[in-house]
Structure formats: C-alpha cells, structure tokens
Amino acid sequence: MTEPPKKRGRPRAFDPSLALDRATDTFLRFGYAGASLEALTTAMGVNKPSLYATFGDKRRLFFRALEELATKIGRRCRLAFERGDSLESSLREMFLEAVDIYSSSDAPAGCLVVSGSATEAIVDEGMAQFSRELFALCDKVMAKWMVPYVREGSAVSAMVLSQLCNGVIHDISLRARIGESKVKLREHARGAAVALARSVT
Amino acid sequence: MTEPPKKRGRPRAFDPSLALDRATDTFLRFGYAGASLEALTTAMGVNKPSLYATFGDKRRLFFRALEELATKIGRRCRLAFERGDSLESSLREMFLEAVDIYSSSDAPAGCLVVSGSATEAIVDEGMAQFSRELFALCDKVMAKWMVPYVREGSAVSAMVLSQLCNGVIHDISLRARIGESKVKLREHARGAAVALARSVT
DNA sequence: TCATTTTTGTACCGAATAGAACAAAATGCC
DNA sequence: GGCATTTTGTTCTATTCGGTACAAAAATGA
Numbered sequence: 001m002t003e004p005p006k007k008r009g010r011p012r013a014f015d016p017s018l019a020l021d022r023a024t025d026t027f028l029r030f031g032y033a034g035a036s037l038e039a040l041t042t043a044m045g046v047n048k049p050s051l052y053a054t055f056g057d058k059r060r061l062f063f064r065a066l067e068e069l070a071t072k073i074g075r076r077c078r079l080a081f082e083r084g085d086s087l088e089s090s091l092r093e094m095f096l097e098a099v100d101i102y103s104s105s106d107a108p109a110g111c112l113v114v115s116g117s118a119t120e121a122i123v124d125e126g127m128a129q130f131s132r133e134l135f136a137l138c139d140k141v142m143a144k145w146m147v148p149y150v151r152e153g154s155a156v157s158a159m160v161l162s163q164l165c166n167g168v169i170h171d172i173s174l175r176a177r178i179g180e181s182k183v184k185l186r187e188h189a190r191g192a193a194v195a196l197a198r199s200v201t
Numbered sequence: 202m203t204e205p206p207k208k209r210g211r212p213r214a215f216d217p218s219l220a221l222d223r224a225t226d227t228f229l230r231f232g233y234a235g236a237s238l239e240a241l242t243t244a245m246g247v248n249k250p251s252l253y254a255t256f257g258d259k260r261r262l263f264f265r266a267l268e269e270l271a272t273k274i275g276r277r278c279r280l281a282f283e284r285g286d287s288l289e290s291s292l293r294e295m296f297l298e299a300v301d302i303y304s305s306s307d308a309p310a311g312c313l314v315v316s317g318s319a320t321e322a323i324v325d326e327g328m329a330q331f332s333r334e335l336f337a338l339c340d341k342v343m344a345k346w347m348v349p350y351v352r353e354g355s356a357v358s359a360m361v362l363s364q365l366c367n368g369v370i371h372d373i374s375l376r377a378r379i380g381e382s383k384v385k386l387r388e389h390a391r392g393a394a395v396a397l398a399r400s401v402t
Numbered sequence: 403t404c405a406t407t408t409t410t411g412t413a414c415c416g417a418a419t420a421g422a423a424c425a426a427a428a429t430g431c432c
Numbered sequence: 433g434g435c436a437t438t439t440t441g442t443t444c445t446a447t448t449c450g451g452t453a454c455a456a457a458a459a460t461g462a
Contacts, residue, residue, distance in 0.1 A: 009408020010458040031320045033235035037450055047411060048451075054409095058450070108323050114375060115320045119232045121379045122309050131379040156399060160392035163372075167393070170375055171368030174315060178322045178332040191361035192368075195400040198357060210438020211428040238420055248441060249421075255439095259420075 016054055019044040023055075024065040029108040032062055032120045032127075062116070063130065069112050070134055073101055074141075077169070087149040088197035091165065095189030098169045103176035103185060110177030114170050138166050149200060156200050164199075168192045217255055220245040224256075225266040230309040233263055233321045233328075263317070264331065270313050271335055274302055275342070278370070288350040289398035292366065296390035299370045304377035304386060311378030315371050339367050350401060357401050365400075369393045 022043045027035050037058060041048055055061040080097035084090025103109050113131055121128035143162035150158045168189075176185060223244040228236050238259060242249055256262040281298035285291025304310050314332055322329035344363035351359045369390075377386060 007408075008406075008460050010410070012409065029323055031232065031234055033232055034321070034324070036448075038448085047409090049411080049453090050409065052451075110319070110323070114315070118311070118375055118378050119316045119320050120235070122230055122311070123235070125380075128380045132381065135376065135379065135381075156392070156396045160389075160396055163389055164369070164393055164396055167368050167372030168365070170372050171364075174319055174371055175336065177319050178336065179326075179329045180333060180336075188361075188364055191357070192365055195357045195361055195365055195397070198402075199396040199400040201399075208438075209430055209436075211440070213439065237418075239418080248439090250423090250441080251439065253421075 012050070012054075014044070014046050014050070019046050020055070020061075020064060020068060023061055024069055024112065025107050027062055027065055027116055028110060028112055032116050059124075059126075066112055066117060066130065066134075074138070076101060077142075078145075081145055086197075087146075087200065088193050090145075091196055092190055092193035094165070095168060095172065095193055096186060098172045099176070099182060099185040099189050102173040103182055109173075109179070111170065111173035114173050115177055135166070139163050142166060149197075151200070154200055161196065161200060164196055168196070213251070213255075215245070215247050215251070220247050221256075221262075221265060221269060224262055225270055225313065226308050228263055228266055228317055229311060229313055233317050260325075260327075267313055267318060267331065275339070277302060278343075279346075282346055287398075288347075288401065289394050291346075292397055293391055293394035295366070296369060296373065296394055297387060299373045300377065300383060300386040300390050303374040304381075304383055310374075310380070312371065312374035315374050316378055336367070340364050343367060350398075352401070355401055362397065362401060365397055369397070 022045070023040055026040050026043045029035070030039060035058075037048060037051075040058070040061070041051055044051065046054070051061070055064060076097055077094050080093040081090045083093045102111060113134060117127040117131050121131055139159065139162050142165055143158040146158040146161045146165075150156065150161065172185060172189065175188065223246070224241055227241050227244045230236070231240060236259075238249060238252075241259070241262070242252055245252065247255070252262070256265060277298055278295050281294040282291045284294045303312060314335060318328040318332050322332055340360065340363050343366055344359040347359040347362045347366075351357065351362065373386060373390065376389065
C-alpha cells in the first residue's frame with residue numbers, strides 16, 4: 001500500500017509530512033505571531049507558493065500543525081499512563097513523559113497550545129475555540145483513566161483529578177519553555193504524582 | 202509627598218503610570234510579538250518619541266509592565282491566601298482570586314508571563330531568565346505559606362505543594378485566556394483547593 | 403513528439419513594522 | 433522678556449510582513 005498514485009504534473013520536491021513537522025517546530029520556536037513566512041518556508045524547505053498550494057495560508061498551516069501534534073502527544077500520554085500499575089506510578093510515568101515531550105532536544109521546548117494558540121486566542125476566536133475543545137477533550141479522556149482509582153462519593157472526583165493532571169502537564173510545558181532543567185522538571189513530575197495520588201486516598 | 206518636582210522643560214501630557222497600565226493591557230491582549238508599536242502608542246495615548254524617551258524600546262517597556270504586574274498579582278494572592286483559616290479555605294480563596302485576576306472584564310484575560318514572556322523565552326534569553334527567577338520566587342514564597350500546614354516528614358513537602366499551587370494558578374490563567382467561563386473556572390478552583398488540601402493530610 | 407497538468411523558483415505587491423529626525427510648543431530660570 | 437530645556441506632534445526611512453503573479457520546469461498521456 002501507499003504506492004505512488006502517479007499523478008499528472010510535476011512531482012513535489014518535498015515531503016509534506018516532513019515539511020509539516022518543520023512548520024510545527026518553527027511555530028513552537030517563535031509562537032504563532034512571531035513565526036514569519038520566511039522562517040517557515042526556510043525551515044520547511046519549501047517556497048511560498050508551494051506552501052500556499054499545499055497547506056493554505058499561515059493560519060491553516062498552524063491548525064494542521066496543532067492537530068497533528070495534539071494527536072501525537074495524546075497517544076504518548078496514554079501509553080505512559082498505561083505503563084503504571086497504580087495511580088501514583090501511572091501519574092509519574094505520564095508526568096515524566098510530559099517532561100520528555102516538552103523539553104526534548106529534538107524540538108523547541110514547550111507546548112504549541114500553551115505557548116501558541118492560547119496566546120493568540122484573544123484576537124482569534126477560532127483558535128480559542130480549538131483550544132477550549134482540545135482542553136475539554138483532554139479533561140474528559142483523562143477523567144476516564146482516573147475512574148478506577150477514585151472511590152465513589154469521594155471529595156475529589158475523577159474530573160477534578162483529571163483537570164489537575166492536565167494543569168500539571170501544562171505547567172511542565174511552561175517550565176520547560178522558560179528553560180528549567182530536566183532534573184528539576186523530573187523532580188517536579190515525581191512530586192506532583194505523589195501529591196495527586198494522595199489526594200484521592 | 203509626591204509633590205511635583207518642578208522640572209525645567211515642557212511638562213508631559215500623559216501619566217506614565219497610567220500609560221504603563223495601558224501598555225500592560227496591550228501586551229496582554231496581543232502577546233509580545235503581536236503587540237505593534239502603533240497598538241501600544243494608541244492604547245497608551247502617547248507618541249512614539251515620547252514612548253521611547255520615557256520607557257526605552259518595546260522590550261524594556263514590556264519588562265516594566267511585567268515587573269509592575271507581577272508585584273500587583275503577588276500581593277493579591279498573598280492577601281487572598283491570608284483570608285482563609287485553613288489550608289483548604291486559603292487555597293480556595295487564592296485560586297478564586299486567580300480566577301478574578303485572570304478573567305477580569307477590566308483587562309484582557311490571561312497572564313503576561315504565561316502568554317507573554319514564556320512564549321518569547323526561547324528566542325530571548327533575558328525573558329527566559331526573568332521568567333525563571335519569577336517562578337522560583339513564587340515557588341519559594343508560597344512554600345513558606347504552606348509550611349504550617351505540612352506535617353514533618355510528610356510525603357508531600359511544602360515546596361512540592363507550592364509548585365502545584367503555582368501550576369494550578371498558571372492553568373487557571375490559561376483556561377481563562379482561551380475563554381472558559383467564570384463559572385467553570387470557579388468550579389475548577391474549588392476542586393483544586395479540596396484536592397491539594399487533601400494531599401497533605 | 404507534443405499537448406496537458408502540476409509544481410517550482412523568482413520577482414513583486416501594498417501594507418505594516420520598529421525606530422529616528424526634527425522643528426514647534428510649553429515650561430522654569432535668569 | 434528672552435534663554436535653556438524638555439516634550440510634543442509630524443514626518444520619514446529602511447525593513448519586513450503575509451500573500452500573489454507569472455513563467456520556466458518536470459512529469460504523464462496521447
């Protein structure tokens with residue numbers, strides 16, 4: 001499968017998927033407003049007309065990057081959570097994974113929503129809505145993971161715990177972005193796992 | 202006190218303190234990169250030469266805004282925390298205060314560090330350093346407030362609790378910025394207070 | 403071979419950008 | 433009143449911004 005469909009005209013000289021990854025890095029690095037078309041096209045190895053033909057304008061390119069990255073990160077978090085065999089160990093795995101994601105040496109530090117679309121959200125209702133829906137989804141999905149660990153009638157519901165976990169992850173992305181060391185971030189992740197696990201006991 | 206020092210030349214036609222507040226709002230609204238000098242001078246009611254003479258360039262103006270705002274917010278958080286008479290009530294007061302601060306109708310929603318300097322931190326080491334030092338200070342100061350409520354030898358230290366609290370506050374600023382309702386934010390704040398207070402029991 | 407189709411590279415557009423130059427205006431001091 | 437001083441408003445500049453026009457290039461189909 002995925003054999004080339006043998007299209008008619010001149011073949012593209014770049015890999016759209018790879019180019020999108022480069023665009024993601026550029027948006028991560030400079031933010032949405034700060035990422036100039038020149039920086040984007042240079043990083044992507046693509047001319048402006050090709051960029052427009054393939055991805056539409058800057059804003060649509062950003063949404064494509066957002067969607068792709070959110071999916072990737074969501075999957076990594078779920079897999080990390082599933083590695084644990086207790087609430088505390090699951091949270092620890094997930095938070096440590098967040099440290100790896102947001103302070104990887106392969107990409108600019110931080111989160112494309114926290115430091116990208118959220119910043120733009122005030123002047124772009126579309127980005128605000130995207131962010132709200134994504135946050136709501138994360139809260140809801142993660143709450144499901146929490147259910148087995150929350151006693152019935154507990155003072156702390158699965159949803160509250162889930163929102164706190166997402167808050168910790170957002171905070172890790174922030175602290176990574178401003179250059180806190182991996183050692184410190186990992187300590188932070190472990191401490192948060194202990195505390196949040198204790199909150200439902 | 203504060204009597205006019207009777208300077209020599211033509212008197213300024215604007216109040217620098219008020220102008221700085223307007224600049225803060227503009228940076229909050231558009232982010233650092235997105236806030237154009239025209240938007241700034243228009244909001245501040247000041248011409249560009251006056252802006253440069255009074256505050257230096259755009260970057261220095263931003264630092265001035267940051268410093269002033271951080272002081273104000275720090276004070277409000279401390280006062281709110283002191284209104285409580287238990288860990289849970291103190292945290293609740295503080296988190297609810299954060300909701301008011303970050304989703305006030307008087308100013309654009311969100312936090313100038315989270316959605317401002319942190320976004321710029323990767324391309325501006327000065328902003329990264331400012332943010333790191335501010336976060337470290339907040340963690341340290343808030344940890345002192347927590348000490349009375351943390352048992353000796355507890356699995357959750359005052360510092361871990363403090364970092365979590367700051368994480369909750371950062372998260373509230375984020376969720377406020379993307380337009381979550383005050384009702385939802387207040388629920389979030391109350392839930393976080395319950396959970397974090399329970400984590401040290 | 404040659405027409406058709408699609409992408410490529412270059413060159414360009416008007417608007418907006420951060421910042422500076424400069425003379426007029428408004429004050430205190432002598 | 434005049435002079436020194438400082439701020440003001442206007443104007444300018446060089447650059448960069450997001451986005452596009454257009455023709456050459458590279459593939460397929462007939």
